[in-house]
Amino acid sequence: MDPDDLDTEISSIRAEIRTLHHRRRILTSSLLSSRPLQRLSKTHSLPPPANQSHRQQEWTDISPLLQSSASHAQTNHHRIAFSTTTFPFTDPSPNAEGKSLLGIRIDICARDGRYMKPYYVLLRRVGRSQGGDGGGKKEVKVLRHTIPSVVDMARLERVYLPLESTAEDGEEEEQLKPWKRKSRNQDLKSFVREVRKGLVVWHLRCDAVRYLRETLGVVTRGVDDDALYEDDERPWERDILGPTANTDGAGETRIAKNKFGIVSLGPTSLEAVYVRLEWEDGRVGRFKISNTGVVERAVVIGDAGRDKLTEGILTGGDGRVETLLQRLEKSTVPASPEV
Structure with missing residues (x-):
């Protein structure tokens, strides 16, 4: 088998394992916190008859998991009602x-x-x-x-x-007379x-940037090796909103190939107020996210100067940052065939 095909298969298997682990956690949590199982745990909390000691022992082994799940569900309910x-x-x-x-x-x-x-x-x-x-x-x-x-x-x-x-x-304060001082x-x-x-x-802005990156596709160094660019010499970028990059490259990412031609999208700082964009054709842009999740201002500069059309697309429509890629997709006009 070709080494590249083997690496691709290994990466796909690892991704599938991560997905199955995540699904198992969700199903386990949903099952343990379900009302029928919680009611059943209360009925089995009483001392069992003598002929059901073995079954009661099995239930006792799973009882801590049920109690932990019930406590976790109660905490989440409290968080929803009282943030x-x-x-x-x-x-x-x-x-x-x-x-x-x-x-x-x-x-x-x-x-x-x-x-x-x-x-x-x-x-x-x-x-x-x-x-x-x-x-x-x-x-x-x-x-x-x-x-x-x-x-x-x-x-x-x-x-x-x-x-x-x-x-x-x-x-x-020291120069003021007592009757000129104002107490609050x-x-x-x-x-x-x-x-x-x-x-x-802050979390809404960070979530919006993560959503845009996930929609475009993110390649993580050392994890998604099968999705690397071919003949791409650009350096890896440290994900500000993700894990801190260290010596083994964890936390360094790239935007996967996409139909928009976007090769880089990420916040310029931890506050995630300004987001930087870069396209394959060399255009570079930056837009500002307001506290309500609206793209307030945008600037896009290419080899021929400012790209007013793309700037209007970024700030047009409903202005929501979550629909930014949808606006870019609708505005994309296929090139006319050569005659």
């Missing part, structure tokens, strides 16, 4: 000023229906003196968080969780809402 929850937390650090913390958990659902790893914000209660009577008002400040840098936590905390009076007209109350509800909004918008 943001609070919980008390005790700081384990022996040098912490305040042991009692307020924790905030934010759950985000991805495009495929899976929940991402939860995001956490830990708030510490602090006191602020009021007037001159020595009284204090309990407020909170961000102690730690797992929010990515795409959300400006410092700005949101400064706007919605101020700890000190703010200066008017840009004057420094904290708005924890708005702070949490804006943090979650920033996370949701």
